[in-house]
C-alpha cells in the first residue's frame with residue numbers, strides 16, 4: 001500500500017510538532033503545508049521539502065494531499081475540516097474539535113456523509129498508563145466504578161497569553177477548561193462514558209488580559225450513575241499537574257502528569273502496573289506548555305491504520321463532540337446558575 005500524503009494546515013506551535021511526526025511516519029508523509037503567515041509557511045515547507053500554500057483551499061486541490069491535519073486556532077477547526085471532507089480528504093484535527101457544538105456536530109456529520117475518516121487529537125488516550133487503565137476497566141477488574149476526578153492545575157503567564165487568539169471567546173471558545181483541561185476531561189469520559197448532566201462555576205480570577213475563565217469547577221453525573229468532578233485552572237502558580245483519579249469498588253488508580261502515581265487492587269499486585277509505577281516523575285511539577293510527541297505519534301499511527309483498514313480510530317469525532325458538549329455545559333451552568341442536561 002502507498003503511503004498517505006498529509007497536508008498540514010497551520011504551522012504554529014503544535015503544527016510544527018505534527019509536521020515532525022508526519023514526516024517520520026512509516027505509512028505517511030508530509031505532502032504540503034498551508035499557513036497564512038508567509039514566514040511560517042516557508043520555514044515549514046523548507047524544513048520538510050514540501051509545497052507551501054498560502055490558503056488551505058489551494059492546498060486541497062493538490063492531488064498528493066489525501067488527509068489533512070488541522071492545527072489552526074480552535075475556532076477555525078470545523079470550517080477547514082468540512083472543506084477538506086467535502087474535497088474527499090480524511091481529517092485529523094487538533095483539540096478541541098471546534099468551539100461551537102453546532103459547528104462541531106455538523107463537522108462530524110459532513111465527514112460521515114463524505115465517507116472520510118475523522119479523528120481529533122486527544123493524545124493522552126495513548127499515554128501508556130491510560131491505555132493500561134482503560135484495558136483494566138474494560139476487563140472489569142476494578143469492579144463497579146464509583147467516581148472520577150479530573151484536575152488540571154496549571155499556570156500560564158502573560159507571555160503565553162500574548163498569542164492573540166488565546167483566552168478569547170471568538171477563537172479559543174473559553175479558557176482553562178476548553179483549552180487546557182480538555183485533555184484530562186476527555187480521559188474522564190473515556191473511562192466513565194457518556195455524561196448525562198453537569199453543573200459548574202467558572203471565573204476569571206487572575207489573568208486580566210484574557211476574556212475567558214482561568215478557573216473552572218464542574219460536577220458531572222454519568223449515564224451509568226457514576227459521578228465525576230472537574231477542576232481546571234491556568235492561574236495557580238507554580239502549576240502542579242494534570243491528574244485523573246479513578247475510584248472503584250475493587251481498586252483505585254491515579255495518573256498524574258501522564259505517569260502512574262498510584263494503584264491498588266483488592267486482588268493484589270499487577271506486573272504491568274508495577275512496571276509503569278513512577279511516583280517520582282508523576283510528582284515533578286508541570287510548569288510549561290511543552291508537548292511530549294510520543295503519544296501524538298501513537299495517535300497518528302492509529303489514524304493511519306484506521307484510514308487503511310477503514311475502521312474507526314481510537315478517538316472519533318463523536319468522542320470529541322462529547323467533551324466539547326460537557327465543557328460548554330459547564331459554561332452554561334455557570335452563567336445560568338443551574339444544572340444542565342446534556
Ligand SMILES: NC(=O)c1ccc[n+]([C@@H]2O[C@H](COP(=O)([O-])OP(=O)(O)OC[C@H]3O[C@@H](n4cnc5c(N)ncnc54)[C@H](O)[C@@H]3O)[C@@H](O)[C@H]2O)c1
Pocket residue numbers: 009010011012013014015034035036037040054055056071072073074076094095096121123163179291
Ligand atoms: N494537543 C495538544 O497538546 C495541543 C497543544 C497546543 C495547541 N493545541 C491546539 O492546536 C491548535 C493550534 O494551537 P497553537 O498553539 O499551535 O497555535 P499557534 O497560534 O501557534 O498556531 C496557529 C497557526 O495557524 C495559522 N493560521 C491562523 N489562521 C489561519 C488561516 N486562516 N489559514 C492558514 N493558517 C492560519 C497561524 O499563522 C499560526 O501559524 C489549537 O486548537 C490548540 O488548542 C493542542
